Amino acid sequence: MRVLTIFNSKNIIVIVSFFLINFSYSQKKDFTLVLDAGHGGHDFGARGPYAHEKNVNLSLVLKVGSLIEKNNKEVEVIYTRKTDEFIPLIMRADIANRNKADLFVSIHCNAGTKSAYGTETFVLGASRNQDNFDVAKRENEVIYLEKDYETKYEGFNPSSPESVIGLTLMQNIYLENSLKMAAHVEENFKKEDRFSRGVKQAGFVVLVQTAMPSVLIETGFISNYQEGEYLASEDGQNTIAKNIYDAFISYKKEYDKKSGKEEVKEVVVVKEKEKPIENVLKVQFLASFNKYGLNASQLRGLKNIEIIKSNGRYIYYSGSTNMRSESETNLKVAKEAGFTDAMVVEFKEKEALKNEYYTIELLLSPKKYRETDAIFKGLNKVTREKNNNVYIYTSGKVINYESAKRLLENIKKLGFSDAVISKIPAG
Ligand SMILES: [Zn+2]
Secondary structure (H helix, E strand, C coil), X not given: CHHHHHHHHHHHHHHHHHHHHHHHHHCCCCEEEEEEECCECCECCCECCCCEHHHHHHHHHHHHHHHHHHHCCCEEEEECCCCCCCCCHHHHHHHHHHCCCCEEEEEEEECCCCXXXXXXXXXXXXXXXXXXXXXXXXXXXXXXXXXXXXXXCCCCCCCCHHHHHHHHHHHHHHHHHHHHHHHHHHHHHHHCCCCEEEEEEECCHHHHCCCCCEEEEEEEECCCHHHHHHHHCHHHHHHHHHHHHHHHHHHHHHHHHHCCHHHHHHHHHHHHCCCCCCCEEEEEEEEECCCCCCCCHHHCCCCCEEEEEECCEEEEEEEEECCHHHHHHHHHHHHHCCCCCCEEEEECCCCCCCCEEEEEEEEEXXXXXXXXXXXXXXXXXXXXXXXXXXXXXXXXXXXXXXXXXXXXXXXXXXXXXXXEEEEEECC
């Protein structure tokens, strides 16, 4: 059936534009961040005079996560743990890998002599530096708390620097980005006048297993009285979380630029900002001596139809808009409906006609009526004109299209459902 086909083609257009809208929205979740609170459960991590590391790590991770969830709806945040529970190192990396994360951030507190203090952020690398190795060794030792650690970590020995070197090669492709994130973290800590021990490389098991840029932040020494108090305090934790958040935002900006996401956004904005034009665009799709009702099958299901009679012919228009893009769509719809000669015409609906005027064609009838007959429902100035064997009855005289549309509407309300606007030469 012809009408059915037309409907389908229209539906396709509706679906396509809906899909485009969805597409631009779905781009919003364009980044997955895994936040990893070090230790947990029976693994306490480092113990300080004010707090256990596992609790500080969790509190920091939740604060960083909630800042991102509140301000960056385009980022999906995944936590390796949100409660005080034990998660094996390999499982933390596995969570990140399974979710195809774009960045992995592991948060820890450092421990050392009572006088040691400051922040440091690690990326994976083979370090010959004893201090760095010691930090990694301490953070890696948690694997001894896991069952079957020998088979799970395939002969990895946290106490041996050589054991780490082989494993680090795999993360090398992510090194550049890992270093960028680490640098942003340390920069932000420095803004708070914290002592930065710098960006460092060492062999952390949790970083070895992840297949994405990854950092491990030592947010300070929990073993130091002053810094330990700061790490345990609400204010201190809020500041540290904000520093890590800001670092992430800087990193994300660079990431978006690199992946061209910013440009995509600009294109969308330009598209949305199409300005309406002054005049009205309609699709003229048919001119005929025949008068069809708006729902006649000859009009093939086209919507928002307007009819103007001119020189004895009825001109059919569809889709009135002041947006160019919309008129192009309307034209496409008309052509797909089979009106291959359809074209877009520009209307100045407010402009006065010269040497012509608009009237409303009330009805066509072989019968001869008088103006006072009940069929005209009290309308005055009804004119009658004979054309072949048919009388054409009209009423009203206005000089711009906007007024003609209003007049037509009022006359239709009186029950003249087949009434149309008619353009008549003046005089
Ligand atoms: Zn730790």
